[in-house]
Each structure stands twice: as structure tokens, then as C-alpha cells.
Amino acid sequence: PYIYQGEEIGMTNYPFGTLNQVEDIESLNYARETLEKGVPMEEIMDSIRVIGRDNARTPMQWDKSKNAGFSTGQPWLAVNPNHQEINVQEALANPDSIFYTYQKLVQIRKENSWLIRSDFELLETADKVFAYIRKDGDRRFLVVANLSNEEQDLIVEGNVKSVLIENTAAQEVFEKQILAPWDAFCVELTD
Structure with missing residues (x-):
């Protein structure tokens, strides 16, 4: 980066x-x-x-x-x-x-080849939300960032298997389907 x-x-x-x-x-x-x-x-x-x-x-x-x-x-x-x-x-x-x-983001990048060597799927979201899925074999990772100071809807399927990094409780986003202002996270999804 x-x-x-x-x-x-x-x-x-x-x-x-x-x-x-x-x-x-x-x-x-x-x-x-x-x-x-x-x-x-x-x-x-x-x-x-x-x-x-x-x-x-x-x-x-x-x-x-x-x-x-x-x-x-x-x-x-x-x-x-x-x-x-x-x-x-x-x-x-x-x-x-x-x-x-x-520092944590750089560490995640160094330790996870899927960030650069896996299938990329850009998700349809609100204009101020950037979200994508990376698929690495059977593993799926979701990266989301709300680039605004307003709440945004986020419809996501699946469940959180593990959290790699978050500035908010990613699990709550999955439950409420709403991103708070400036929310960002990276999670591994379950099947």
C-alpha cells in the first residue's frame, strides 16, 4: 500500500x-x-x-x-x-x-496473499460505500468501508467467521444491515 x-x-x-x-x-x-x-x-x-x-x-x-x-x-x-x-x-x-x-493493515497485507491473489467481486452498494468480496478457494473475505459521515444501508449475506480488522463491531452491521458513519472492516465469511 x-x-x-x-x-x-x-x-x-x-x-x-x-x-x-x-x-x-x-x-x-x-x-x-x-x-x-x-x-x-x-x-x-x-x-x-x-x-x-x-x-x-x-x-x-x-x-x-x-x-x-x-x-x-x-x-x-x-x-x-x-x-x-x-x-x-x-x-x-x-x-x-x-x-x-x-500498522495492523500492513501486517494483514503481508500475511494474507488472498488480498492480492484471489478472485475479486465488487459489490453493489450505496454511493458512499466501497465493498468487495475476495474468494480464495473455499474461503471468502468481505471488505467494507463507509466513506461518509452518514449511516448507510448495507445488505450482506452470510455470517462472520472471523474478524481481521474493524473500527466498529462488524457483527452488529450484519445484524442491523446498517453501517455507522466511517465504519470499516474486513471479515472472513462462513460458507
Whole structure:
């Protein structure tokens, strides 16, 4: 899997307030071109905060100290103000953190060849739900992710044999046929 710097601790996009904080040449060119077309600056900044490449270039947030422990010098780009809450030190101290979830996902990937070498069946689901089944001989695995902050219906057949990873009680999803916001899990199904 691809894991980009900071993704493993849940780093977020920088809340750029003004164009003066932006260094990315593509973002600066985009701003100039769209300003010439009459697009309001706040709308331009909203776009840059979402898709600007500087988001991936801000300093790694190691801890709560000055410059997030990244450097004793002045970083090229500003440190995200949320480094007080989102940083490596905090992630390592919390066994339920995103860091440990990524670690578990990588472990599952290394230990289970069916994730890459088995039959793949994409399931029909609600627009904001991604779900598929992997079939490896007689074994079936279900992977589900609700990619929204709203409940979603999920009609699934079968029963849970074992849970590989979950951020919610997968068995409850099978019973209620409803995914809570951001639910995600991987289970092996019974026959």
C-alpha cells in the first residue's frame, strides 16, 4: 500500500489563510489564472486548501514542541497548528490511533496473499460505500468501508467467521444491515 508522509498519524491539510502562505507554483498559477477570470479569492483559497500540493509538503509533526519537532530552524512551510493534537508522539501513546491501524493493515497485507491473489467481486452498494468480496478457494473475505459521515444501508449475506480488522463491531452491521458513519472492516465469511 502507499502511505504518504503524515497519513499514518492522520495529518490534515494545512489551513492556508492567504496566498502569501502558499509556495506551490501550480497553486500560485491557478490562483492568478482564476483571479483573472473573476473567481473570488476565498473560493480560490478553498480549492488550494483541498488540492494544493503544499499540503503534502508541510513539516512532519513529530511532537508538540516548536515546529512540531521537525527542525530547530525555520521550516520552509509553516507547521499545521493542529500539531498539538496530531503528532507522532501522541499517536504512539494511543493504542487506538491511526498509526496502529495502519500498522495492523500492513501486517494483514503481508500475511494474507488472498488480498492480492484471489478472485475479486465488487459489490453493489450505496454511493458512499466501497465493498468487495475476495474468494480464495473455499474461503471468502468481505471488505467494507463507509466513506461518509452518514449511516448507510448495507445488505450482506452470510455470517462472520472471523474478524481481521474493524473500527466498529462488524457483527452488529450484519445484524442491523446498517453501517455507522466511517465504519470499516474486513471479515472472513462462513460458507
